[in-house]
Structure formats: C-alpha cells, structure tokens
Amino acid sequence: MVGKLSHEIEVNVPASEAWELYGTLRLGKLIVEEAFPGVIEKIEVIEGGGEAGTIVKIIPETGSAGFRTLVEEFTNVDNEKYVKEAEVI
Numbered sequence: 805m806v807g808k809l810s811h812e813i814e815v816n817v818p819a820s821e822a823w824e825l826y827g828t829l830r831l832g833k834l835i836v837e838e839a840f841p842g843v844i845e846k847i848e849v850i851e852g853g854g855e856a857g858t859i860v861k862i863i864p865e866t867g868s869a870g871f872r873t874l875v876e877e878f879t880n881v882d883n884e885k886y887v888k889e890a891e892v893i
Contacts, residue, residue: 823886829854843868856881859893 815822825831832847845865852858858878864871880889 819886823883827854827881827883827886827888829858829860832860843871850875852878854878854881 825834829849832849836844836846842865845863848861848863850859850861856878858881860876860878862874862876864873875893876890877893878888879891880887882888
C-alpha cells in the first residue's frame with residue numbers, strides 16, 4: 805500500500821521555538837506521555853539521532869484497537885525550513 809499522510813497544527817509560538825521540540829527526538833517522549841497516553845506504549849530509536857536516516861519503532865499499548873507497531877525512517881529533516889518527513893518501512 806502506498807499513500808501519504810500529512811498533519812498540520814497551529815501553535816502559538818515562533819516556528820523556531822516549536823522546532824526545538826518537533827525537530828528532535830524529544831517529540832516522541834511528549835507523544836507517549838502527554839499526547840497519546842494509553843495508546844502508544846513507547847517509541848524506540850533503532851538507529852540515528854534525529855537526522856535524515858533515523859529509524860524509529862512506534863509500539864502501541866497492548867489492546868490498542870486498529871493500531872499496530874510501525875517502523876519509520878526520517879527521509880528528510882531540514883532544520884532551516886523546519887520540515888521533517890518520514891516513511892513507514
């Protein structure tokens with residue numbers, strides 16, 4: 805299956821400030837602890853430090869309906885344009 809998923813959210817801070825979180829691996833901790841508690845158990849970094857080529861595994865909580873373990877590779881991380889793209893592998 806081939807597809808594309810995109811999500812935009814408006815935050816009331818300058819882009820550079822938002823990128824300090826979004827452009828790093830700390831975003832995964834926020835997602836697990838605050839955004840989706842009880843849905844995502846953990847996000848494991850398989851390889852890399854947040855740059856293009858980084859591979860992460862997203863593991864759902866046991867019993868999360870309709871959600872399975874995903875492995876993503878960051879294919880583009882542009883710290884000047886504040887862009888991060890990932891592909892499910």
